[in-house]
Amino acid sequence: MKKIAVIGAGLSGLTFASSLNAKAEVTVFEKSRGIGGRMATRYAEHYEFDHGAQYFTAKGEAFQNFLEPYLERGIVENWKPNLITLSKEGAKERVSNHPSYVASPRMNALAKEMAADLNLVGNTHIDKVTGVAGAWQLFDKEGSSHGTFDEVVFAIPSHQAAVLMPESFEYLEQIKHVKMDACFSLMLGFEKPLNVDFDGAFVEGSPIGWISVNSSKPERPQGFSMMVQSQNQWAETHVDEDKDKVQAMLLEEVSGLLNQDLSKADHQVLHRWLYASTSVPAEQNFFHDEKNQLACIGDWCIKGRVEAAFESGHRLAEKMRSLL
Numbered sequence: 001m002k003k004i005a006v007i008g009a010g011l012s013g014l015t016f017a018s019s020l021n022a023k024a025e026v027t028v029f030e031k032s033r034g035i036g037g038r039m040a041t042r043y044a045e046h047y048e049f050d051h052g053a054q055y056f057t058a059k060g061e062a063f064q065n066f067l068e069p070y071l072e073r074g075i076v077e078n079w080k081p082n083l084i085t086l087s088k089e090g091a092k093e094r095v096s097n098h099p100s101y102v103a104s105p106r107m108n109a110l111a112k113e114m115a116a117d118l119n120l121v122g123n124t125h126i127d128k129v130t131g132v133a134g135a136w137q138l139f140d141k142e143g144s145s146h147g148t149f150d151e152v153v154f155a156i157p158s159h160q161a162a163v164l165m166p167e168s169f170e171y172l173e174q175i176k177h178v179k180m181d182a183c184f185s186l187m188l189g190f191e192k193p194l195n196v197d198f199d200g201a202f203v204e205g206s207p208i209g210w211i212s213v214n215s216s217k218p219e220r221p222q223g224f225s226m227m228v229q230s231q232n233q234w235a236e237t238h239v240d241e242d243k244d245k246v247q248a249m250l251l252e253e254v255s256g257l258l259n260q261d262l263s264k265a266d267h268q269v270l271h272r273w274l275y276a277s278t279s280v281p282a283e284q285n286f287f288h289d290e291k292n293q294l295a296c297i298g299d300w301c302i303k304g305r306v307e308a309a310f311e312s313g314h315r316l317a318e319k320m321r322s323l324l
């Protein structure tokens with residue numbers, strides 16, 4: 001069987017790997033302790049925060065079909081949030097035309113299910129890929145070798161893929177043109193529930209882009225937890241700023257928007273995402289250099305969304321299955 005290495009255990013990498021698993025010998029490498037990439041969850045005492053993707057929609061048939069068994073088993077649930085648009089002028093109700101899905105009981109639960117039958121090597125940051133088609137060698141940051149593979153699939157953000165990718169990759173220049181933007185996620189936990197009349201708020205005209213009551217999602221712990229996420233453009237201009245300063249600025253802004261002082265939140269942690277969303281996508285489902293047996297997938301190929309990450313991994317798996 002063909003040996004394929006997948007670098008990255010986010011939704012795109014896991015979709016590809018689980019779809020080809022029976023047809024090839026697939027190994028997934030993930031640098032973090034946990035899996036799921038930007039479909040991430042942080043725990044803190046009795047609070048929990050989905051500090052990456054907030055919820056996702058399924059507009060295409062392939063993703064809807066993929067989600068069906070997970071919906072039946074309760075691994076994915078329809079959140080049904082009370083959504084609003086919030087600006088300095090006030091709040092307006094917002095209607096969504098598509099179900100707002102979340103993995104349950106936390107956002108990384110879907111990845112855990114998908115990875116159950118996969119050969120996954122965690123805590124392993126792949127730092128070098130050398131060799132030739134049919135004999136690619138992977139090395140981690142400590143210089144240890146992780147074997148030889150016929151083909152390598154890079155399922156990581158575009159900038160990281162461009163740095164790690166062998167120079168012979170036919171589409172290297174194209175992936176360098178993709179632009180991904182940062183985001184700050186401020187996690188706030190409160191001993192007493194706040195008095196807010198929404199579950200999710202799209203914010204306009206502010207450094208903040210989104211506020212949600214994370215604990216309003218299905219199966220979450222009771223501790224009142226709030227997610228505050230910055231606008232991507234604001235994050236780009238403050239990306240190197242001192243974290244305490246950014247946290248203070250976001251706290252002041254959210255307090256103003258909600259007309260209450262949130263600076264006394266019992267739990268306050270800021271996370272910086274360097275590659276959160278995609279402002280200039282590649283506008284194609286994946287890149288596959290058949291001659292060199294190298295490929296790239298990820299949300300950034302299409303759009304900075306969970307469904308796009310699925311679509312990218314799914315489409316490459318479809319093509320590779322036809323070649324095996």
Ligand SMILES: Cc1cc2nc3c(=O)[nH]c(=O)nc-3n(C[C@H](O)[C@H](O)[C@H](O)COP(=O)(O)OP(=O)(O)OC[C@H]3O[C@@H](n4cnc5c(N)ncnc54)[C@H](O)[C@@H]3O)c2cc1C
Pocket residue numbers: 007008009010011012013029030031032035036037038039051052053054055056057124125126127155156157160164183185229273275276277297298299300303304305306307309
């Ligand atoms: C703050 C934020 C809010 C978001 N909100 C939404 C939303 O509401 N709705 C929505 O649809 N989408 C949202 N998204 C986008 C969504 O999370 C992504 O589209 C999707 O999760 C991307 O999946 P992926 O597989 O392409 O990449 P990733 O999830 O980034 O997966 C890449 C994986 O590769 C690993 N990796 C990287 N380099 C290496 C290496 N060298 N060696 C080994 N492993 C490596 C990473 O640790 C990661 O696990 C949001 C993202 C963020 C950050």
